[in-house]
Amino acid sequence: MYIQRLILEDIKEYQNFFPVLLISGARQVGKSTLALHLNIDNYITLDDINMYEMAKNNPKGFIESLDKPVVIDEIQRLPQLLISIKEYVDKDRINGEFILTGSASLQGFKEISDSLAGRIGIVELYPFSLKEKNQSSDNIIDIFSKDLDKYLLTKYENISVEKDIID
Structure with a gap:
């Protein structure tokens, strides 16, 4: 059973203003499940070894080949992919194209997150509220x-x- 998250409206709002949206939060708070319920057809997880290897071996080609909008789950597994996302967004800035999920805060990859300034909205997902x-x-x-x-x-x-x- 899927439980509707209150932050969903904020996420939809962010999609209208930023080309990249990061749903961040601790492990097991429901980031992946929430991302699956955003009505975005193209969902990629970097837990899939084949996807991971393709993205690692050719990050730019991988990002360019994806149908947009796209959810990329577990982005913390391959933070260098953010550079290719930045390059793609800079060519043609369309809001809501990339939804990323990750357990590690982008603060952890400071030099990369700095390059996404102005291009990324960050939403922190917490465990379920009582409501x-x-x-x-x-x-x-x-x-x-x-x-x-x-x-x-x-x-x-x-x-x-x-x-x-x-x-």
Whole structure:
């Protein structure tokens, strides 16, 4: 079962403004699953050894050969691919062409990330929020205050204030 992520609207907005979008976050927070639900037909994962080898051996040719828009999952496995993405974007800047996912922050490849300045939007994905888990529109105050009186007063419903507490 896929759980709709609240950040999806932000991602769609970023796609309208940047040619490259990075969905970053810790391991196992759902970056790949989210990317699969972006309605982008071309999905490449660098966990696939064949894709990895093609991208590693000819990064420029690999990027040019991909149908766009494209999701490239696990970009941290081959950070030098970002240089070829930059070159491609600089030739014909079209927003939303590259969606990248990665567990490592681009801060880790500082010299490469600097070259993508102005071309990349970065969205940080966190573990599910309570709202996402419950698929509820309630905020945290609503959740905790729901039926609060019922729970607080249950223990004392048979107590007469005058007789049992004051005496």
